[in-house]
Amino acid sequence: MTSRRRPAATLAPATTMRDRSDRLWLLASGLVVLGVLSPVGGLLYYASRGSGDLWPHLAGTILPHALQTTVLLLGGVGIIVSVVGVGMAWLVAMYRFPGRRLFEWALLLPLAVPTYIVAFAYLDVMHPVGPVQGAIRGLFGFTDPRALWWFPEIRSLGGAIVLLGFVLYPYVYLPARALFLMQSPSMLEVARTLGGSRRRVFFRVALPLARPAVAVGASLALMEALNDIGASEFLGVRTLTVAIYTTWVTRSSIEGASQIALVMLAVVVALVWLERRGRRRQRYVSRSNRSRTAVPTPLTGWRAAGATLLALLPIAIGFLVPASYLVQHALRRLVEHGVPPALGGWLVNTVLASAGATVAAIAVGLLVAYTARFARHRLAPALVRLSSIGYAVPGTVLAAGMLMPFATLDNWIADAWRAATGERIGLVLSGLGIVLIFGYVIRFLGVASGGIEAGLSKVPSSLDMAARSLGSEPMRTVARIHVPLIRPAIAAAGLLVFVDCMKELPLTLLLRPLGFETLSTTVYGEAARGTYEDGAIAALMIVLAGLGPVVMLARTSFRDQPQASARAGSGSRAVLPADPMLTG
Amino acid sequence: MIRFPASGTLALAAAAALLPSLAAAEVNVYTTREPGLIQPLLDRFTAETGIETSAIFVKEGLAERVAAEGANSPADVLMTVDYGNLMELVERDLTQPVQSDVLEAAIPENLRGENDEWFTLSMRARVIYASRDRVEETAMTYEDLADDKWQGRVCIRPGQHPYNTSLIAALITRDGREETQEWLAGLKDNLARTPGGGDRDVAKDILAGICDIGVGNSYYVGLMRSGSGGEEQKAWADAIKVILPTFADGSGTHVNISGAAVAKNAPNREDAVKLLEFLVSDEAQQIYANANYEYPVKPGVAADPIIAELGELKIDPTPLTEIAANRKDASMLVDEVGFDN
Numbered sequence: 006m007t008s009r010r011r012p013a014a015t016l017a018p019a020t021t022m023r024d025r026s027d028r029l030w031l032l033a034s035g036l037v038v039l040g041v042l043s044p045v046g047g048l049l050y051y052a053s054r055g056s057g058d059l060w061p062h063l064a065g066t067i068l069p070h071a072l073q074t075t076v077l078l079l080g081g082v083g084i085i086v087s088v089v090g091v092g093m094a095w096l097v098a099m100y101r102f103p104g105r106r107l108f109e110w111a112l113l114l115p116l117a118v119p120t121y122i123v124a125f126a127y128l129d130v131m132h133p134v135g136p137v138q139g140a141i142r143g144l145f146g147f148t149d150p151r152a153l154w155w156f157p158e159i160r161s162l163g164g165a166i167v168l169l170g171f172v173l174y175p176y177v178y179l180p181a182r183a184l185f186l187m188q189s190p191s192m193l194e195v196a197r198t199l200g201g202s203r204r205r206v207f208f209r210v211a212l213p214l215a216r217p218a219v220a221v222g223a224s225l226a227l228m229e230a231l232n233d234i235g236a237s238e239f240l241g242v243r244t245l246t247v248a249i250y251t252t253w254v255t256r257s258s259i260e261g262a263s264q265i266a267l268v269m270l271a272v273v274v275a276l277v278w279l280e281r282r283g284r285r286r287q288r289y290v291s292r293s294n295r296s297r298t299a300v301p302t303p304l305t306g307w308r309a310a311g312a313t314l315l316a317l318l319p320i321a322i323g324f325l326v327p328a329s330y331l332v333q334h335a336l337r338r339l340v341e342h343g344v345p346p347a348l349g350g351w352l353v354n355t356v357l358a359s360a361g362a363t364v365a366a367i368a369v370g371l372l373v374a375y376t377a378r379f380a381r382h383r384l385a386p387a388l389v390r391l392s393s394i395g396y397a398v399p400g401t402v403l404a405a406g407m408l409m410p411f412a413t414l415d416n417w418i419a420d421a422w423r424a425a426t427g428e429r430i431g432l433v434l435s436g437l438g439i440v441l442i443f444g445y446v447i448r449f450l451g452v453a454s455g456g457i458e459a460g461l462s463k464v465p466s467s468l469d470m471a472a473r474s475l476g477s478e479p480m481r482t483v484a485r486i487h488v489p490l491i492r493p494a495i496a497a498a499g500l501l502v503f504v505d506c507m508k509e510l511p512l513t514l515l516l517r518p519l520g521f522e523t524l525s526t527t528v529y530g531e532a533a534r535g536t537y538e539d540g541a542i543a544a545l546m547i548v549l550a551g552l553g554p555v556v557m558l559a560r561t562s563f564r565d566q567p568q569a570s571a572r573a574g575s576g577s578r579a580v581l582p583a584d585p586m587l588t589g
Numbered sequence: 590m591i592r593f594p595a596s597g598t599l600a601l602a603a604a605a606a607l608l609p610s611l612a613a614a615e616v617n618v619y620t621t622r623e624p625g626l627i628q629p630l631l632d633r634f635t636a637e638t639g640i641e642t643s644a645i646f647v648k649e650g651l652a653e654r655v656a657a658e659g660a661n662s663p664a665d666v667l668m669t670v671d672y673g674n675l676m677e678l679v680e681r682d683l684t685q686p687v688q689s690d691v692l693e694a695a696i697p698e699n700l701r702g703e704n705d706e707w708f709t710l711s712m713r714a715r716v717i718y719a720s721r722d723r724v725e726e727t728a729m730t731y732e733d734l735a736d737d738k739w740q741g742r743v744c745i746r747p748g749q750h751p752y753n754t755s756l757i758a759a760l761i762t763r764d765g766r767e768e769t770q771e772w773l774a775g776l777k778d779n780l781a782r783t784p785g786g787g788d789r790d791v792a793k794d795i796l797a798g799i800c801d802i803g804v805g806n807s808y809y810v811g812l813m814r815s816g817s818g819g820e821e822q823k824a825w826a827d828a829i830k831v832i833l834p835t836f837a838d839g840s841g842t843h844v845n846i847s848g849a850a851v852a853k854n855a856p857n858r859e860d861a862v863k864l865l866e867f868l869v870s871d872e873a874q875q876i877y878a879n880a881n882y883e884y885p886v887k888p889g890v891a892a893d894p895i896i897a898e899l900g901e902l903k904i905d906p907t908p909l910t911e912i913a914a915n916r917k918d919a920s921m922l923v924d925e926v927g928f929d930n
Binding site: 062063066067070128132133134149151158160161238239240241243250251253254255256257259337401404405408409411412413415416419420429431432435436511514515517518519520521522526527529530531533534535536537538539 | 818
């Protein structure tokens with residue numbers, strides 16, 4: 006990445022005015038951070054009540070195993086998302102083969118499928134009495150379901166690694182591809198003319214150049230894997246997050262659960278910080294000399310066929326198999342019972358809550374991104390990073406942490422209203438769904454602000470100065486110069502937030518108003534009861550509703566590629582998905 | 590800052606869509622039981638009494654949410670499964686005592702909380718699923734599950750699940766902590782796969798030949814056999830027979846409950862009691878039996894034929910409060926033998 010200097014620092018004639026506006030930015034961002042940290046405060050409150058002798062017990066029993074499982078899971082998922090994400094990005098960016106234009110965006114499709122649905126689908130598909138083993142037995146004429154004892158067990162750590170890896174790789178693919186396209190082709194060509202083999206160029210030039218993209222994307226994927234509960238639970242994998250969850254739910258200790266969650270959060274923050282520090286002095290992409298983009302090399306014969314198959318594989322594992330499983334079950338249910346009457350309501354609720362959260366997250370994200378750009382105070386960067394912390398906590402625990410601060414606020418309002426008017430209005434914030442939308446914003450703010458910041462970083466500060474010297478007020482500069490330039494970045498960030506909100510489960514379950522069912526709560530309710538087919542329709546709706554934004558995302562991020570250098574705000578950072586703490 | 594004229598409109602639209610959920614309801618139910626189970630009962634209640642209901646399914650954190658909401662909480666009825674969860678609601682001071690002759694008459698005293706702070710609405714037995722083809726036994730004890738003859742043949746859901754810690758607590762009450770720890774370690778040695786999934790997966794895995802016996806709740810058998818969970822689940826249920834186990838000393842089968850309580854700050858207290866009274870009416874108890882395949886709590890209401898077919902249920906007479914006292918130990922034992930790892 007280009008090392009980004011806050012451009013405001015370079016234009017500062019009227020010092021007092023700048024100081025005041027600095028303070029305003031800081032104040033506004035400080036308020037945002039206060040809101041974002043409130044669930045952490047909630048967890049601290051629980052944690053401070055003490056958990057008795059739970060720690061020695063847990064440390065002596067399940068924690069070592071959970072720690073080991075978590076490290077292995079993250080290692081495995083990290084390898085798969087990096088290899089698949091970078092490999093596919095390199096393939097579609099550098100070679101021409103049948104289906105390439107389709108694969109370019111189809112490789113993003115797994116983003117539309119929630120991990121808990123993928124795990125669930127594969128458990129059924131790969132089960133000894135499921136279709137895959139059934140077909141193999143039929144082929145060889147076995148009748149005993151035990152005949153295929155050597156068949157890989159999906160309900161295992163290995164199974165979890167493969168499934169999560171093939172669902173989460175788009176987080177790496179998207180930025181890596183943009184990065185390969187943006188690299189000056191001459192750099193690769195020079196490497197080739199200096200005698201480097203294709204392979205050598207990839208490993209010695211392209212891959213190191215892709216490091217920031219891999220780091221950002223992989224850290225997102227890893228946070229998703231780390232915080233996953235649904236898939237891990239289905240697959241019987243005992244990660245730290247599962248330990249937190251069981252400590253709360255079955256050991257009845259929200260206190261102990263909060264304590265483990267806070268320790269885990271501290272470790273995550275430290276690791277992210279270390280990674281950023283390691284990259285601090287490196288510059289990766291030069292802005293100049295990008296008059297043309299690389300011309301893909303045509304592949305022919307078996308190489309072309311091989312490339313097509315290779316690109317098809319992750320799409321099949323991460324999307325086609327689970328999606329067709331859902332289609333099959335949803336159809337069966339539709340044929341037998343017709344459309345569930347409440348389906349429209351679930352869809353409307355889902356879209357309303359997600360859209361409301363998206364608008365709010367973008368608005369707050371803009372505030373955060375502009376603080377990063379304009380505020381010169383030494384606290385500003387820390388505030389900006391902190392605002393993304395909601396992404397680094399497991400959703401279930403985050404939801405629990407939100408209950409206390411929001412309900413307290415809600416009760417103040419209710420009591421104040423009662424004191425003033427004598428009327429009981431109940432818990433308005435919770436009842437109107439505002440708490441739920443707050444929850445989404447806190448969870449996904451990093452996705453919004455990261456994307457916007459990235460887009461903004463492509464707007465050269467010279468533009469600000471030019472506008473300023475022509476007499477434009479700062480706000481006018483923002484409205485007339487920045488917004489048109491970073492619109493694609495805002496759109497991409499908004500789409501990601503929207504899809505994330507639609508898929509979100511634990512916050513939705515715990516924070517929603519009475520009687521407010523969404524698609525994901527319905528899926529969970531039916532799956533928990535074991536009436537999977539009834540849930541399949543809602544699950545399919547989540548995937549379908551997520552497809553639109555994913556395809557749009559592909560379009561926004563790919564459309565501008567040929568003239569990438571000409572249009573600010575459309576480069577790689579503009580489409581980076583959700584970078585919680587790494588951007589900048 | 591950039592203006593987003595759209596956001597105000599959207600928020601208003603969202604508020605308009607959500608508002609009815611604030612105004613209409615007369616009884617607000619917080620439940621950890623799935624909406625598919627509860628909604629038919631609530632619909633009947635509304636049809637008969639004209640009292641509207643509004644429900645929210647909260648799988649985890651029901652107690653935390655009600656506690657955080659405090660004095661202004663809209664919750665009237667708290668509904669959950671497992672005696673441990675019900676007692677926890679009382680311990681956290683989230684419930685209130687209820688005086689109702691109807692409830693007292695319908696629910697045996699040992700299935701009500703102290704001071705009538707909670708009420709059992711239905712029961713389920715923790716039973717053994719066994720392969721029809723590969724298992725000859727027709728009677729077993731829970732202690733038998735740890736016997737060497739089942740080496741590599743047992744399937745079960747995670748030990749930390751309340752259904753299992755509840756059973757383990759019952760064993761501690763009977764056999765003591767040390768003996769139960771040995772039993773649990775023996776059971777772990779017998780497992781065919783790591784504990785995971787739900788009770789229904791036990792039947793599915795028996796069909797698949799992964800294991801020969803397993804532990805599951807009684808009502809899942811009804812849900813699978815009746816076909817209400819889909820055609821393929823019938824095949825799972827057909828692969829198993831059900832053994833109603835006893836403890837080694839001969840006393841009956843371990844039973845857990847689903848129940849409800851009136852929330853401490855219930856804004857619609859009277860209607861909440863009416864709902865509870867409706868839930869133990871013959872009609873509602875019959876829905877529990879026939880739609881959910883649970884054992885009705887009200888004496889005289891018959892279990893569903895599929896469940897009745899499993900055999901006569903002899904309930905372990907140990908009071909649930911005594912078992913509940915060992916609940917924490919049970920959970921710790923699961924960790925100590927590394928049951929779920």
